[in-house]
Amino acid sequence: MPLSVIPPSAFLLPGAPRPSQTVYTLTLPTPAFDVIPPLRRKIKGRLAAWGVPDAYADNLLLSASEIMTNLVKHPARKADTVQVQLRQEEGRLVLDVSDDSTPFAAFMAKCQYAAGDRGHDGVPEHGNGLRCILQMHSEVAYIPATESDDGLNHFIVRDQLKIPAHTRHAPLLASDSMPTPRKLVFLVDDNPVTLDLHKKILQEHYTLRCFGCAADVPAAFAERRPELVISDLHMPGLDGIALRRQLSLIDGGDAVPFIFLSHDIASAHRLDVNRLGIDDYLCKPISAERLLAVTARLMQRATQFATAVQGRFNKQLTAMLHPAMPRLHAGWHIATRSHAAEAGGGDFILHHKNGDRMLAVIADIMGHGQEAKFFAFAYAGYLRSLMQLFGNDCLPAPFLSHVSRAVRDDSFLDSTMMTCLAFELMPEGRACVATAGHPPPYLIARGGGACTGDVVDIAGPLPGLLADHNYQQKDLSLRQGDILILATDGFFETLDREAILSALRQAPPAAEAAADRLWTSYQDALQRSLLAADDATLIVLHYGDEP
Amino acid sequence: MSTITQNYQLKNRPDYSHLAFVGDLDAATVEAIRPLVQAQMPPLCRNIIVDLGEVDFLDSHGVGFFASLLKRCHRNGGQLYIAAAHGQPASVLRMVGFNNTLVVYCANSSEAEIRAETAA
Numbered sequence: 160m161p162l163s164v165i166p167p168s169a170f171l172l173p174g175a176p177r178p179s180q181t182v183y184t185l186t187l188p189t190p191a192f193d194v195i196p197p198l199r200r201k202i203k204g205r206l207a208a209w210g211v212p213d214a215y216a217d218n219l220l221l222s223a224s225e226i227m228t229n230l231v232k233h234p235a236r237k238a239d240t241v242q243v244q245l246r247q248e249e250g251r252l253v254l255d256v257s258d259d260s261t262p263f264a265a266f267m268a269k270c271q272y273a274a275g276d277r278g279h280d281g282v283p284e285h286g287n288g289l290r291c292i293l294q295m296h297s298e299v300a301y302i303p304a305t306e307s308d309d310g311l312n313h314f315i316v317r318d319q320l321k322i323p324a325h326t327r328h329a330p331l332l333a334s335d336s337m338p339t340p341r342k343l344v345f346l347v348d349d350n351p352v353t354l355d356l357h358k359k360i361l362q363e364h365y366t367l368r369c370f371g372c373a374a375d376v377p378a379a380f381a382e383r384r385p386e387l388v389i390s391d392l393h394m395p396g397l398d399g400i401a402l403r404r405q406l407s408l409i410d411g412g413d414a415v416p417f418i419f420l421s422h423d424i425a426s427a428h429r430l431d432v433n434r435l436g437i438d439d440y441l442c443k444p445i446s447a448e449r450l451l452a453v454t455a456r457l458m459q460r461a462t463q464f465a466t467a468v469q470g471r472f473n474k475q476l477t478a479m480l481h482p483a484m485p486r487l488h489a490g491w492h493i494a495t496r497s498h499a500a501e502a503g504g505g506d507f508i509l510h511h512k513n514g515d516r517m518l519a520v521i522a523d524i525m526g527h528g529q530e531a532k533f534f535a536f537a538y539a540g541y542l543r544s545l546m547q548l549f550g551n552d553c554l555p556a557p558f559l560s561h562v563s564r565a566v567r568d569d570s571f572l573d574s575t576m577m578t579c580l581a582f583e584l585m586p587e588g589r590a591c592v593a594t595a596g597h598p599p600p601y602l603i604a605r606g607g608g609a610c611t612g613d614v615v616d617i618a619g620p621l622p623g624l625l626a627d628h629n630y631q632q633k634d635l636s637l638r639q640g641d642i643l644i645l646a647t648d649g650f651f652e653t654l655d656r657e658a659i660l661s662a663l664r665q666a667p668p669a670a671e672a673a674a675d676r677l678w679t680s681y682q683d684a685l686q687r688s689l690l691a692a693d694d695a696t697l698i699v700l701h702y703g704d705e706p
Numbered sequence: 707m708s709t710i711t712q713n714y715q716l717k718n719r720p721d722y723s724h725l726a727f728v729g730d731l732d733a734a735t736v737e738a739i740r741p742l743v744q745a746q747m748p749p750l751c752r753n754i755i756v757d758l759g760e761v762d763f764l765d766s767h768g769v770g771f772f773a774s775l776l777k778r779c780h781r782n783g784g785q786l787y788i789a790a791a792h793g794q795p796a797s798v799l800r801m802v803g804f805n806n807t808l809v810v811y812c813a814n815s816s817e818a819e820i821r822a823e824t825a826a
Contacts, residue, residue: 192734199730199763217794224765228733287766287773287802294801 186242186596186618190230190258197624198243199224204525204576205245211252215318218295219245219254225288226256226314234260242311242618252318257311262303292316341366342458343383347373347390347402348420353443357389357420360447361454373397377405384415387457392421392440403437416457420445484508484698486670489515489586492705494674497696498649505535505577506647506696509542511550515586518550518558521698522579523597523647538577541565555581555593556632559619563595563630566623577622580645588702590643593632596621598651601644602635603663610664612642613656639703640668644677649695653684670701714739716746722787722822723747724815725775726757731768731795740771752784753822757815759790764798772799776809785810785825789818 199220206216223243230238238260246253293299296316304312344365348354354369361367370376373390374397380388388406392399399419406412419440438457441449484493497506505524510517520542524535545561553561558581566572580597584590592600594617603612617633637643644659654662658680666676677697713735717724725743729735747754754775758764776786789812791799812818 192737195732195734196730214797217797220763221765221794221798224732224763228765228767231733287769291766291798291801 186240186620190227190238190241192228192231194625195224195227195231198227201576201621201624202243202245208525209245209247209252215252218318219252219316222254222292222295222316223256225292229263229288230256230258230260233263234258236261254316256314257307257309259304259311262305262312263301263314342386343368344454345370345376345380345385345388345390347376347388347394347399349373349391349394353391353420357450360450364451365454373399373402376402377409380406380412380415381409384411386461387416387418387454389418389420389454392419392423414461416461418453418457484510484519485512485517488512488517488584490588490702491584492670492701492703494670494699494701495697496674496678498694505532506649506694507535507539508696508698509539509546511546513551517584518546518553518555518581519584520546520558520579520581521597521645521647521696522577523649523694523696525576525578534572534577538572541569541572542579554632555583555591556630559593559595559622559630560628563620563622563625563628567626572623578648579622582643582645584700588637588639588641590635590637590700591632592617592635592645593630594619595630596624598646598648600646601656601659602637603642603644603660604638605640605642605663605668606638610660612660637702641702642670642673643700643702645698645700647694647696650681650697653695654681658684667706668701668703669705670699673701674699714743716743718746718748718751719819721825722753722755722784722819723751724755724757724819726760726815728760730763731758731761731771732763732765733767736767736771740774750782752779752782753787753825754779754784755787755789755812755815755818755822757789757818758792758795759815761791761795762793764795766798766802768795769798769802769804772804772809785822787812787818787822789813789815 202223203216203220206219211219227241227243230241238258241256241258244253244255244257246255296318298315298317300313300315302313302315304310307313342365344361345368346354346357346361347370348357349371351371354371358367358369368379368385370379373394376388376390376397390399390402394402397405399421403417406415406417416438419437420443421440422443438460439453441453484495486493495508506522508519508521510519522535522538522542524538542562545558545565549558549561559579562579562581566577578595578597580592580594580600582590582592582600592615596619599615599617601612602615603610615633615635617631619630620628635643642663654677659677662676662680663673666673674697677699681695681697713728713731715726715728725747727735756772756775761768772786772788779786786809788799788804788809791811810818810821812821
């Protein structure tokens with residue numbers, strides 16, 4: 160096995176310039192075994208959202224698990240905090256686990272041992288973790304705290320795999336990688352000759368299930384719903400009309416288009432077509448062209464109907480999740496901007512006023528599309544009820560602790576991932592923030608014409624990740640003209656500190672104007688990077704008088 | 707602890723022991739079940755079937771545990787059979803060098819049982 164440990168200097172370390180970087184960070188307290196399985200689930204979710212292929216994701220999950228296990232078992236002094244970071248550096252994926260425990264001694268020697276030792280029976284009982292890490296990744300480095308810029312130990316793995324640009328922000332959709340499945344049609348006719356004839360006409364375009372006996376259809380229908388049923392009218396036993404009625408009793412059966420094919424056109428005309436929910440009736444014998452045309456028309460109509468219903472549902476959910484904040488509160492001017500990705504999205508903002516104090520939450524549901532939007536809706540309802548319960552006398556950190564316990568106790572909510580940041584706005588420019596896996600805000604000072612500032616130093620684990628975790632919060636005191644910027648990671652992934660400061664230098668000292676400048680810069684940066692627009696939400700909080 | 711013990715099922719047969727795992731086989735699980743399995747398995751057990759059909763994730767501690775079981779089998783003149791390894795666990799076993807000169811891979815548990823009985 161080649162030993163592939165590379166010098167630390169070959170890595171872009173935290174603090175160094177990081178071009179086109181996307182970062183996902185999980186902060187954990189003292190590592191313990193029970194933290195590792197949920198950590199794997201969270202990382203797996205993020206890698207899936209980034210469209211990382213399964214085989215490569217498996218390697219990263221194993222490495223993260225091995226590194227964390229080492230931190231549980233081996234350091235003489237345990238870590239107080241561990242940060243697990245996934246970064247995309249110029250399209251390559253990096254796993255960086257940093258901690259403040261006793262450094263891992265003689266790393267190179269251990270690597271040599273792991274690479275060379277084969278044990279008693281070819282596979283040793285110990286040292287396989289490092290052996291796996293060395294074998295799975297093209298570049299591995301360990302930077303002890305004594306040699307790193309930030310005083311933390313860093314275990315870093317990086318691979319040459321280049322993630323396609325179009326998947327960096329969005330998941331691979333089924334339609335990107337899979338051919339569209341052929342639509343399923345049920346053909347029902349007691350005459351085998353007719354059944355075979357219609358099968359030959361349709362089989363090139365559709366997946367067919369043929370039934371000589373109508374009584375067999377309901378069970379097959381319940382098992383897998385077809386896109387269309389084409390049935391004879393007169394059949395022994397269960398006839399076409401009775402079949403249609405039976406299928407209507409099955410949940411959703413009414414929504415499947417149904418065509419009668421019959422020699423007896425007179426009987427067909429006497430049918431109460433509307434009451435039976437029949438989409439068409441055709442006279443035998445029928446030409447191949449006509450059968451194909453009618454089938455295609457009904458399929459298209461059904462698709463249009465489904466799309467319209469889905470679109471209306473999506474629009475209603477989007478409207479309900481649209482960020483709404485008061486524009487002025489206790490001397491704070493507030494502006495929001497948001498973008499929901501085309502197929503859906505999972506950002507939302509909630510707030511709860513109590514006199515001159517206001518508690519608010521900005522949240523981001525991992526994932527994309529309808530599912531993320533649905534979970535955002537569910538989460539928003541859950542958080543809204545928690546705000547009603549605790550909002551009046553609850554600060555951001557205890558509120559997040561409530562949220563985390565609720566998520567951990569609820570298997571439905573725990574089945575997806577959410578990051579959120581809670582903040583409280585008070586008079587005289589006082590604010591307080593706490594985060595649960597959410598990007599920290601930026602605090603920008605604009606006094607005396609200058610524009611300086613940086614990210615607020617606050618971190619916390621994802622809601623539900625740790626049992627009974629007590630979140631920390633940061634008190635802030637803003638002066639007249641200062642700005643606090645909060646956003647979901649879709650925004651901060653695209654605009655870094657320099658870009659934020661540059662945008663604000665050109666903006667008049669007002670929340671709406673600052674939000675306009677930042678949002679324009681964000682959209683320009685997205686366009687330049689050619690990345691797909693992800694969900695993003697921005698809140699600009701400007702303290703003080705505005706022109 | 708009760709949930710951890712539900713992560714495996716051990717059946718001791720006359721010619722072999724059948725050890726089936728469920729879920730993630732990582733450091734936490736192995737630390738919990740290793741002493742239990744060692745205590746419940748006959749000391750002179752020659753053949754062990756490890757059934758990974760229900761295992762979704764395997765780490766180096768799981769591999770280390772298998773290595774200790776392999777040693778036990780070899781010491782008693784027997785063999786370790788790995789049944790139904792798939793996906794990530796199968797990749798890890800290949801990566802660390804658990805190849806068929808050391809253990810016998812079987813497509814499923816019943817195949818492993820026939821082989822273990824025949825070998826005994």
